[in-house]
Amino acid sequence: MSTKNEWLSTQYQKAISKFPERQYNFKTLSDLEPEPLYTEEDVKDLKQEDLGFPGEYPYTRGVQPSMYRAKLWTMRMFAGFGSAEQTNERFKALLGAGQTGLSTAFDLPTLMGYDSDHPFSRGEVGKCGVAVASLADMEILFQDINPEAVTTSMTINSPANAIWAMYIANAQKQGYDITKVGGTIQNDILKEFIAQKEFIFPPEPSVKLVIDTFEWAPQHMPKWNFISVSGYHIREAGSTAVQELAFTLADGFHYVEKALERGLDIDEFAPRISFFFDVHNDFFEEIAKFRAARRIWAREMRHRYGAKNPRSWMLRTHAQTAGVSLTAQQPLNNISRVAIQALAAVLGGTNSLHTDSFDEALALPTEEAATIALRTQQIIAYETGVAGVVDPLGGSYYVEALTSKIEQDAMRYIQQIRDLGGVEQGIELGYYAREIQEAAYQYQQEVDRKDRLIVGVNAFTDDRPLNVPIQLIDPVVERIQAERLARVRRERDPQRAKNALEGLRDAAVMGLNTMPAFIECSHAYCTLGEMMDVLRKVYGEYVEPITV
Missing domain, CATH: 3.20.20.240 (Methylmalonyl-CoA mutase)
Structure with missing residues (x-):
């Protein structure tokens, strides 16, 4: 054979006339249709x-x-x-x-x-x-x-x-x-x-x-x-x-x-x-x-x-x-x-x-x-062995x-x-x-439609019950967090926290870089919610537009 198309029209057609292609969706997940074979002809424009x-x-x-x-x-x-x-x-x-x-x-x-x-x-x-x-x-x-x-x-x-x-x-x-x-x-x-x-x-x-x-x-x-x-x-x-x-x-x-x-x-x-x-x-x-x-x-x-x-x-x-x-x-x-x-x-x-x-x-x-x-x-x-060759599929x-x-x-x-x-x-x-x-x-x-098969979901399924250990989160975590936050607010320097939040607000209002203010707020043990609330007041909150 001298070209890919000649091979496809002769050898490949002869093979699939005897054993037809499976009724399967060969497209990629991006809906790209792969050809049965790739040769140097498919990369002739690659420099x-x-x-x-x-x-x-x-x-x-x-x-x-x-x-x-x-x-x-x-x-x-x-x-x-x-x-x-x-x-x-x-x-x-x-x-x-x-x-x-x-x-x-x-x-x-x-x-x-x-x-x-x-x-x-x-x-x-x-x-x-x-x-x-x-x-x-x-x-x-x-x-x-x-x-x-x-x-x-x-x-x-x-x-x-x-x-x-x-x-x-x-x-x-x-x-x-x-x-x-x-x-x-x-x-x-x-x-x-x-x-x-x-x-x-x-x-x-x-x-x-x-x-x-x-x-x-x-x-x-x-x-x-x-x-x-x-x-x-x-x-x-x-x-x-x-x-x-x-x-x-x-x-x-x-x-x-x-x-x-x-x-x-x-x-x-x-x-x-x-x-x-x-x-x-x-x-x-x-x-x-x-x-x-x-x-x-x-x-x-x-x-x-x-x-x-x-x-x-x-x-x-x-x-x-x-x-x-x-x-x-x-x-x-x-x-x-x-x-x-x-x-x-x-x-x-x-x-x-x-x-x-x-x-x-x-x-x-x-x-x-x-x-x-x-x-x-x-x-x-x-x-x-795949880590032993640089770009092995190149x-x-x-x-x-x-x-x-x-x-x-x-x-x-x-x-x-x-x-x-x-x-x-x-x-x-x-x-x-x-x-x-x-x-x-x-x-x-x-x-x-089962055009795309997912093993265990729409193909090769069974009814055996699940037997997998589950990681559960103890609801006591919420109480622990609330207690820690209360302690932080009680023990921090209130004036330093107040000044730090005001500095963050000023940086946001004036269009300055906010990172120094955020770092000072962190050192002052300002909470995440306090910092974000400052910016909510300056920037407002976003409501996503309805799309159809």
């Missing part, structure tokens, strides 16, 4: 400058030349539940089991900027993460953990400045040099308006708070990643892989533009922008998504925004296996799903990784389930063709957003809500 070498522009093959041969990805398991004491114990157990970085989940009241004793917090304290309402909680949460030695990621958005300030204040109180403290604060408010809906203030002042961290961090905490632009929650809301990639990168570009409007030097802040992507079940699509993400970011940062430092062109990313893919039915199947997703993340070149626990469709993970999830990463790292006809296709489709979405007038305008117009709703609806229709 060496599109692919490059690992550690070189455009970083399609990875941001470090040696990748995992030199340093494995950071195994950063997401943890947080109940009280600060309980989560501190879980942190230490995970570090003892070989975890190499911490990742903190906060409960819903904390995410929404309410103290644990607020009426809105009742019944939610400690349920979906750890409760943190003041520096007193932060001190316990990270007790006996060296912030100069262990990097910490914190998943917090609307109150990000306040929670980060508490972390900084705790490190300062313990005598650590904050210039040596590394970690990441998620701090991506745009994706809250797009997908997760844990917003407090309107978009404009919310983004202003984010850019405060862009300005403050490089001068005071050069090892800290002050934002993790997050596609994870966009994907969990029902988007496709292509939408996740496009919407996430568009958010990243929006932050860059706002920082440039403030007069910041792109090569000072851009190297500390990080990303966070979902890893779903479609193995090759997920691998190609990571490769396309690096290429798009590098090109746009270099040519559209004029960054000159190669570190500004590098997209560094955390990844997490897809919580939305986990099933309550036959939950042990989730161990296999997580292993496959984690392998895709590694083959895609992630820089750090969280693997979900098999019981998360039922409750917060037990310690045993969390350990299995961590061991999954360790097996991939030490037993499969040059695969299918992977390279799929990477280019995802890049093209994502750029079409990004251009649509620019044509609308930008990310914030797209939010107000309901663009993202409509796009994600349509993708989620289409996916669910495919599952309901």
Whole structure:
């Protein structure tokens, strides 16, 4: 055979005339139709400058030349539940089991900027993460953990400045040099308006708070990643892989533009922008998504925004296996799903990784389930051999063709957003809500029709009862938190707290950088709710427009 088309029209047609193709939906989760075979003809337009070498522009093959041969990805398991004491114990157990970085989940009241004793917090304290309402909680949460030695990621958005300030204040109180403290604060408010809906203030002042961290961090905490632009929650809301990639990168570009409007030097802040992507079940699509993400970011940062430092062109990313893919039915199947997703993340070149626990469709993970999830990463790292070759799928006809296709489709979405007038305008117009709703609806229709099979859900089902231990949160946590808050308010210097909150209000009203005021509030043991209430009065609270 001399061409792919000749092979398809002869050998392949002959084969399927004898054994017809299965009645199966071969499309990817982004509705991309793969061909039966890929050859060099499918990548004939791919140039060496599109692919490059690992550690070189455009970083399609990875941001470090040696990748995992030199340093494995950071195994950063997401943890947080109940009280600060309980989560501190879980942190230490995970570090003892070989975890190499911490990742903190906060409960819903904390995410929404309410103290644990607020009426809105009742019944939610400690349920979906750890409760943190003041520096007193932060001190316990990270007790006996060296912030100069262990990097910490914190998943917090609307109150990000306040929670980060508490972390900084705790490190300062313990005598650590904050210039040596590394970690990441998620701090991506745009994706809250797009997908997760844990917003407090309107978009404009919310983004202003984010850019405060862009300005403050490089001068005071050069090892800290002050934002993790997050596609994870966009994907969990029902988007496709292509939408996740496009919407996430568009958010990243929006932050860059706002920082440039403030007069910041792109090569000072851009190297500390990080990303966070979902890893779903479609193995090759997920691998190609990571490769396309690096290429798009590098090109746009270099040519559209004029960054000159190669570190500004590098997209560094955390990844997490897809919580939305986990099933309550036959939950042990989730161990296999997580292993496959984690392998895709590694083959895609992630820089750090969280693997979900098999019981998360039922409750917060037990310690045993969390350990299995961590061991999954360790097996991939030490037993499969995939960490021994840099970008082992580079040059695969299918992977390279799929990477280019995802890049093209994502750029079409990004251009649509620019044509609308930008990310914030797209939010107000309901663009993202409509796009994600349509993708989620289409996916669910495919599952309901059994065009897409989910093992244990709409195929290969059984009626055996569940026999999985459940992690329960003791309601006494709410009382403990209320008592601690009362003690904090009783024992702190009231004048210092009052002055600190007034300083935060003044900074917000005058449009100054708020980070110094947040840090002073933290040292004064102002509570999270008090700080957010100051800003609620200055900025107002956001009500999402109704979209149809």
